[in-house]
Amino acid sequence: MDYKEMLKDIKNDELKNVYLLYGNEMYLKDYIISNIKQKYIDVAFESLNMIYIDGKETTTDKIINACETLPFMSDKKIVVVEDLPLFTTKKETNNLDEDELCNYLGKLNSSTCLLFVLNEVKIDNRKKVIKIIKQNGEIVQLLKLRDAELIKWTQSVFSRNKKSISNIDIQFFLHQAGYYDSNNERTLYDLENEINKICSYLGQRKIVEKEDIEKGVVKSLQNNVFALVDAIGEKKVDEALSIFNDMILDNEPIQLIFHMIIRQLRLLMLTKLYGEKGYSQGDISQKINVPTFVVKKLLMQTKNFSSTNLNTILEKALDVDRTIKTGKMEWSLAVEMFISEISNLY
Incomplete structure (x- = not known):
């Protein structure tokens, strides 16, 4: 039930x-x-x-x-x-x-x-x-709310605060807030607090814009990792390293950051494979167990990677993991070198 x-x-x-x-x-x-x-x-x-x-x-x-x-x-x-x-x-x-x-x-x-x-x-x-x-x-x-039900709930909380927001911006808000991040325990109470912050920031304005969400919501770890992988795909090494260092300054454990980077790359690999086989966004969502609006972003991100490159990157990640666990290199330097190296594969 x-x-x-x-x-x-x-x-x-x-x-x-x-x-x-x-x-x-x-x-x-x-x-x-x-x-x-x-x-x-x-x-x-x-x-x-x-x-x-x-x-x-x-x-x-x-x-x-x-x-x-x-x-x-x-x-x-x-x-x-x-x-x-x-x-x-x-x-x-x-x-x-x-x-x-x-x-x-x-x-x-x-x-x-x-x-x-x-x-x-x-x-x-x-x-x-x-x-x-x-x-x-x-x-x-x-269980956590999903898809249409979650969007409806989010819309109702904004409406309760006498604010209006589009479904597209709701999806952006949910992604920014990290409700579905696998590594955290964010709840609807956390989302409600984020919504209240945005509504307070708006003051008398009634319409919530994407810029309001960007200013009002603290980016989740998953969101930062997504941006980091985007920078890698676009060969922006300095930007990728800057995002990585910002996460460290936010006291995110380096081991967790590395784990989330690998998770993101695996999701990219699966999304690319299913996309090439003709699966719809909804089908991919069910197969890799992420919301459809995240699949949409993953499909956009896969354009920056070939299947060969993704496979090579994942193999290098295993090498990095072995290097760290055998004590040949410390975490921070190893992950920085990994980011720099995979950003130059194209």
Whole structure:
């Protein structure tokens, strides 16, 4: 189940007795809970009918006791248990009795909705408690928004700030903000903060332009790596080295920078191969697991590289990695020499 299906449960007054919400997009968790509160909880009695429990500090008895108390002046009581270690492969740090909890989950009062919330990307599906939740309720994965859904969300936040922005500029904003960077944990909350910064910068102006985004959003590591590879493809060695040194000054680990450069070059190689075989942008997006607007930029970038050169560059990257790991050269000098060398292959 995804978050939209759970929102339908709330809207249609079909809330299950128990849910497990997990994933890296806690903005969606808060949005779900906000909808539950609006639907079922009277503000005057919120402290009695909306109970929050720290899963790292609780016990099975405390969870059961919270659920057993009937709602006051309301049809529903909501119990939220956050970060219960029982759902992961991590060693448990409290006195939880999994069997006792599992037995109770099948006997929950119809007036109680128990929400387990886990800020983790993975859960241990072998656990008995997870199987019991599937039998009596739902598992909801809180994934990052993608493509049209993400654009719609971004548009709505700008609109909330009484600003207008085109879909093209939204895609540019998302790329600048680095929401899909594989190496970071940016969330919708981070995007919302970036949008608020841009809107504050605009003042009374209503239309968001590309220049506003460039000035208002700090470039992500992935974005800087993209610019660095662009400079390499255009034989602008000085510019490529300048970008590299700026990233170091920003305290980005050199090992991570090198890893991201190689990742970008591999994506270029795959994009070029799929493009030459006639695959559409959408097909390439699915195959290399990046958004379509990133594929569009990759296709533009591949024009500066031949397949032979990309293959040679990746082989040189392996040589650099071996050179560093065997202690023949330190990271900074090795990566600088690598950038200089591959910028002169054409």
